[in-house]
Amino acid sequence: MARFWVVGEPNADGSISKLSTEVATLARSLADAAGGDAVGIVVGTDPGRAAAELAAFLPRVIAVADPGLAGHAWSVPAAERVAGVLGADPDAGGFVMLGAGPDGRDLAGTLAALTGRGVLANATAVRWDGRLVVEMGAFGGKLVTSSGFTTPGGMVTIRPNMVTAEPLPTPGVVEAQAPAGSAALPRVAIVEQVEEAGAVAPIEEARIIVSGGRGVGGPEGFQLVGELAAELGGAVGATRAAVDSGWVPYSQQIGQTGKIVKPQLYLALGISGAIQHKVGMQTAETIVAVNRDPDAPIAEFADLLVVGDLFEVGRALLVALRERSG
Amino acid sequence: MHIVVLTKPVPDPAAAAERLGPDLRLDRAASPAVVNGNDEYALEAALKLVEAHGGEVTLLTMAPPSGADTMRKALAMGATRGVLVTDPALAGSCVRSTDEVLAAALRELTFDLVFSGFDTSDGNAGVVGAAIAARLGLPYLSNAAKIEPDPAAGRVRVRRITPAGHDLLEAPMPALVVCTQVLGEPRYPSLKGIMSARSKEIASRSLADLGLDGATVGGAAATTEVLDSRRPPARGATTVVRGSAAEGAAAIVALLTTRRLI
């Protein structure tokens, strides 16, 4: 029987991450298709809340409370505890599914080494076709590949926003388990936790993103980007060029080394559409670009390209939107 | 300070010539190779630390023999020497083999720190660093925005980027650190650097040299396989609007209205 394990990632406030609820929803549908089951694992100092929240999406969630995690970086000791749960499972196979965010990929790397499982990373879709078939984008989205495991089990990390999280009609059960397995890997101490001002709501969750590039020219230009985002009820994004210039924090960068987003609307101002940026936003439902260069690469994948100066068009758009909303 | 930087040759994304061969493996001959962009940030961070504290930077790469040419570019940036693990049996390696082989190569080296890149532009997994750290029992510090080693105390502090800000992490050395672009833009090789790179040592290691067996790592032991590949569905045609700013704005409002976005 195929078992789909979902490793839940708790947020700093103890709630479950949105991405984990998406992964859980996907795991449930795979379990249905494969005639197997889906089980969650949440490891933390105090995993109760995250486990209960994950159980809204999975029939069974194992909560492992390990007070030894306090004051330490999470992923390595958590991976050892997950390995402890997997090791106790008589069916040694089974697929482990995690979010393709910073914590998920850290944990996946450690767990891969601990369990010898293969890894398919950054999945955009996963289906059951007599075996697990994992779709991923390759070469900046030029190709979509389908891959599988040659071994009975494996690990898959899932990109944000690929599935819509859907709770169960009735929540599942949470089962507490004592920490098990080896805890031999060095734990890294957290000396200080710093919240930075301006760390806004995660950009991956925004329905609308107004994004600026080098063409925006400086922090003053980003005021216009911010005003448009506010008027549309969206978030501000940026290219690496804008982030490297210090105009926008790294947390807002979209692309290969930034966030992968899938909003309903992506409004790109002064962005050329380099492949490393495109890979982070090409699955947006609607892409609108304002660029004075009609031959910029973004012209090839935008739904609408307005050729013109972003400040002039941006201000006119602000006026038009304000008129509309009265 | 001795720092080992893990650098992977990847097809140059700028050439946009990447493709899969008939065996559905990356066709490395189809595209010119460059040092993986994110590994250049790791190398830059290592070079700066060695400039400040003294010491050496060793590059470690697992790649076909042509990987030596790509490595010269990274040597020209200022690394001291390179180690290239290359073996015909490694073609078609999966993540598990990559981290097992790199971990075995690291066991032969002495170092205070190992740096890996955030991810690779052709593999994109971003998991190799964590897996190596676990295999070697090294402290693992990821997502680094700042790296501050204290060689006298034998410890390293790393500012790890988190969703809310950052965590300040501390661990004894040797340790493995995953670098991000926030550490700073990589330098361009100087002419002098390019000249001196020609005579820098690149040591070659086979699987047998590392005491590994081509039956249990590499292509023959891959845990994953590509089943097929296709082009993504094309997006619809692009509407291009030229004219006054007001006309441009009106076109945007019209589209957002029909798509019920406003």
Ligand SMILES: Cc1cc2nc3c(=O)[nH]c(=O)nc-3n(C[C@H](O)[C@H](O)[C@H](O)COP(=O)(O)OP(=O)(O)OC[C@H]3O[C@@H](n4cnc5c(N)ncnc54)[C@H](O)[C@@H]3O)c2cc1C
């Ligand atoms: C390893 C690696 C990882 C990377 N990761 C990322 C990533 O995660 N995210 C990312 O974004 N990039 C990433 N990059 C960088 C990427 O290659 C591009 O350099 C970057 O996306 C370019 O940003 P841009 O579009 O803002 O700037 P440019 O390419 O300089 O484009 C600016 C555009 O603005 C237009 N413009 C200028 N002024 C105006 C005006 N007044 N009105 C209208 N239009 C105007 C220009 O015509 C031009 O098209 C990465 C690169 C590497 C090597």
Ligand SMILES: Nc1ncnc2c1ncn2[C@@H]1O[C@H](COP(=O)(O)O)[C@@H](O)[C@H]1O
């Ligand atoms: N074949 C390789 N040779 C050297 N370093 C590698 C190799 N593969 C991965 N790495 C390192 O591991 C990091 C993450 O790679 P990946 O998990 O493949 O995205 C890269 O940025 C490199 O620093």
